[in-house]
Amino acid sequence: MFLVAGDLLTSSNMSDDNQVKCYKFKVKGMHCASCELLLESKLSSLPGVRKVDAKLGSNMIEIHTTSSSSAEELASAISKVVEKDGYLIDQQLYKTNQFDEWFYSVPLSVFFILVYAVVVRAGLFQSDVTNLDERLQVFVLGIGASLSSCMALVGGIVFSISSALDGQPPGKRYLYHASFHLGRLIGFFFLGGLIGVVGSVLKPSAGFSVVLNLLVVFVFLILGISQIFPQSFSKFQFRLPKLFGRLVVKLKVSSPQSSFLIGALTFFIPCGFTNSIQIKALESGSFLSSAIIMFTFALGTLPVLAMISFASTNLSERFNNGIFKKTIGILILALAFYNLILVLNRI
Known part of the structure; x- marks a missing residue:
């Protein structure tokens, strides 16, 4: 990291x-x-x-x-x-052997891109609210975020809940952790929906939609490059003020309700992955579509965060290496260029 x-x-x-x-x-x-x-x-x-x-x-x-x-x-x-x-x-x-990192990350990226293309071409599980293509992108980014340093802070909050409940009965610990994850999912759904409402107000024309989509592409590009070359491009990222994250981190767990609230407020923790999806949700211009986008992203982060909660396992540490970072970076860049093609076709 x-x-x-x-x-x-x-x-x-x-x-x-x-x-x-x-x-x-x-x-x-x-x-x-x-x-x-x-x-x-x-x-x-x-x-x-x-x-x-x-x-x-x-x-x-x-x-x-x-x-x-x-x-x-x-x-x-x-x-x-x-x-x-x-x-x-x-x-x-x-x-660090840079050649080995590229030697493994490029084939891995190509494999996942091919799998993604096959699933999208199959056209499975299409819906009227948001299509499979978009859901897959958001879900994949959620998985990538959960295994990156962006989720390390959220993982730290999960560990702090465990520390606060040290010595408590297993049932009580599970209740607090379940409340946190439920709060995160529900919070991302409803707060994400509010972003869509804001988008509907700010969306006077098709041109505005194109601008937002281009902004998403730009954020994806910076996010992908920063995963591959973190030292060179970190300062160019879009992010929420650090104050939001500090306020969330300082919250204390005193009940299942407070654990639920903290989970919901992780929506405001500054993270390049989360911020890029929030822009995408803003472009959707509707409560339900935006809510599903943010919920899908939170769902993608759930497996790893749940394992941190219930198995005391931090998978982000195990995947914290150059091969994984470069693979995630290449995949994000591929999504950026794919979305750019879609935007250009709409112009």
């Missing part, structure tokens, strides 16, 4: 009175606002850390700490924290 460079870029005393020091480190691999939130959440737990500010645009992380540790010791502590979640440190960067 991330590569935290071990070299300290700058170090300065903020206050000699309370001995608070500010360290800035280069961070490689950030590609969405969820990466910022996840880094801030993880590194805030380090001893002596007063404040953590991760910045996607500059790929920097700023740590304010009262610790007497040197820059090198702090870098080592950071490495230990990120390695727990399958992250890499700079020394491991040179072990």
